[in-house]
Amino acid sequence: MERQHYFNKNQQNVYQVRDCFFSIADCIETMSQMPEGIINTIVTSPPYNLDKSYGEYNDNRSFSEWEELIEKVAKEAYRVLAPNGSFLLNVSPVPESKTKEIIPLDAIAYFIFKKQGYFLRNSIVWHFNNMQNCTNRLSGRWEAILWFVKDIQNYKFNLDDIRIPYITKNDKRLEGGTGRNPTDTWNYDIPQSDFWYFDRVNNMTKNKLGITEHPCIYPTPMIERIIKMTTDKGDIVFDPFLGSGTTLIAAQNLGRIGLGTELDAKYKDIIIKRVNNESILPMF
Ligand SMILES: C[S@@+](CC[C@H](N)C(=O)[O-])C[C@H]1O[C@@H](n2cnc3c(N)ncnc32)[C@H](O)[C@@H]1O
Secondary structure (H helix, E strand, C coil), X not given: CCHHHCCCCCCXXXXXXXXXXXXXXXXXXXXXXXXXCCEEEEEECCCCCCCCECCCCECCCCHHHHHHHHHHHHHHHHHHEEEEEEEEEEECEEECCCCCCEEEHHHHHHHHHHHCCCEEEEEEEEECCCCCCCCCCXXXXXXXXXXEXXXXXXCCCCHHHCCECCXXXXXXXXXXXXXXXXXXXXXXXXXXXXXXXXXXCCHHHHHXXXXXXXXXXXXXXXXXXXXXXXXXXXXXEEECCCCCCXXXXXXXXXXXXXXXXXXXXXXXXXHHHHHHHHCCCCCC
């Protein structure tokens, strides 16, 4: 498929890397020009208003501005998603800059998405350990992944593709069974397998991969699980806040077509480098 199947033909700054296409552009503007209903799954992590240095994007704004951004994204995304499509939104509880009061971005996002017509299918807890320790409150160790669907009666859920090992070898369900449901808490369920525990991408890993330039990168295996769960081979996966390109790597690895938009041009070469270096097999 050519880029014009996904992006408007006048869209500037569109690049192809392996079987993925991305644009250095604003996601809302870009989605408003995309054909209706072409995306099977949107998976993304927007800026959290934590004053991270993304470059072009100002990550230090009022929460009402943040809400406006998310509302526009939810609205445009609804149009480009297929009728049985999913939107998986990774957000976190975050401290407000002055008082340090915790703002539950997942709760705020829920009401925004609900207003746009989505249904919440799961509120997934992504648990990790490598994060700073707090001294005046409990240390934060989770983020939310809100799984929204357009149609609660009709959406893709490939449970068999994401099953995890049974707890004990003697488990009766083993006979003919293919594993158990990974549940909505993505954590260490059994000690001998860490398949569904996803560490945050810390500075050591970033150094190893040569990608120190982006402040917030989510783990590729976690996105692979989401893509397997909600799409089939050949489907289209879109990340409006592409950052360093993790979603494209996961899509490429699984034989899906990855699309993305990223506001800041400084990430262009990083995205291309990561998809080339970190994805495994060519798709077709
Ligand atoms: C949390 S980061 C995403 C990181 C990504 N998940 C990864 O693994 O690298 C959010 C990204 O959204 C980008 N961004 C902010 N506003 C945007 C917009 N309106 N359109 C496209 N990208 C935007 C920022 O520049 C930043 O790189």
